[in-house]
Amino acid sequence: MQVPNDQHIIAAKRILRYLKKTEFYGIHYTKSTKFALCGYTDSDFAGSNEDAKNTSGYLFTLGNGHFSWNSHKQSVVAQSSVESKYVVAAEAANQAFWLRKLLMDIKFEQKFPTNLFIDNKSAIAIVKNPIWHGKTKHINVKYHAITDTMEKNKINVQY
Template sequence: MDPNHKLREAKEKPVVDKRMYQRLVGRLIYLAHTRLDIAYSVSVISQFMHDPREPHLQATYRVLHYLKGNPGKGILFKKNNTLALEAYTDTNYVGSLVDQRSTTRYCTFLRGNLVTWRSKKQNVVARSSVESKFKVIAQGLCKLLWLKIILDDLRIKWDGPMKLYCDNKSTINIAHNPIQHDRTKHIEIDRHFIKEKLEEGVVCMSYVPSKHQLADILTKELNSSMFHDLVFKLGIEYIYSSA
């Protein structure tokens, strides 16, 4: 996606073939299940399937052009003897220009390898960036707990807490602070759930600078250098031989 141009409803622009647009985007949604590098772009263009216009179609063609130039990319799993279970969480507060809703983004890693990710618009409008952050942290934590259950079922020994990374220090401080504040009462359920798991030692929260926030690729438009840097860090490489 072009970082200098955000997609929005474009009633004044020419109408495009709705069924053709829906078929294209539908196939990209299917492909995005294994191609994290297009997940954000696909989540954006899929918001206009009810009334696609020329700018939306051009953005879709941009995704197809990227895929044509990178046909052999996939997730490469590498050997790692350290059994670490981690999650990077992020959200773009009121990121949607259509309805002002934030979008939940997280990705999880096992032994340093990407195993799950999600990019989904939140069901309600968040009244603050902290509320939006707590929603995604709670969902990322639930995903970590689900992965831990799978490891337990496979009888894989697990030592130490899971790690959850967030790029907002205020959110981390509130999660650890037992004092209730009037400004955070509307997020008490998520806050108490997170705090409970922190006190049990199941998970530990750590601050990660925005430049090292791997979930950014699911959150917003990035320039080319940042995008390709995150793609590499996520383990998305050319997995097929050119032969």
């Protein structure tokens, strides 16, 4: 903002063109009796031919509208599809925790646990049963924090 150059002008024009083309797009919320935070996760295994890293993502809904999502290449190379699913589940659990705090800050506290859907039963077993962690020592320690996040912050993991 202090020293704008030609690249900044090009980027600003690109953003304005995008906004003009998408002005009628949006998230439409309709009346719903269930207005609960809910998350979904997914990832591929060794999807990148270049570096064997996985693409993972998560999506959160509130009521019947999608409002928070992320899709990116994982920073670690997973050694199995279970590890790939587990890593994205840990990232989504952290996002769910942050979203619950945000909703509480705007006086919309979630009274019930947030459901986080994972499409791999083995990854769910690792999340729910810390005894499995002996078989998953190769997974970065920061991803094992999902167990604590899940219990302390009202997050249910389901298939």
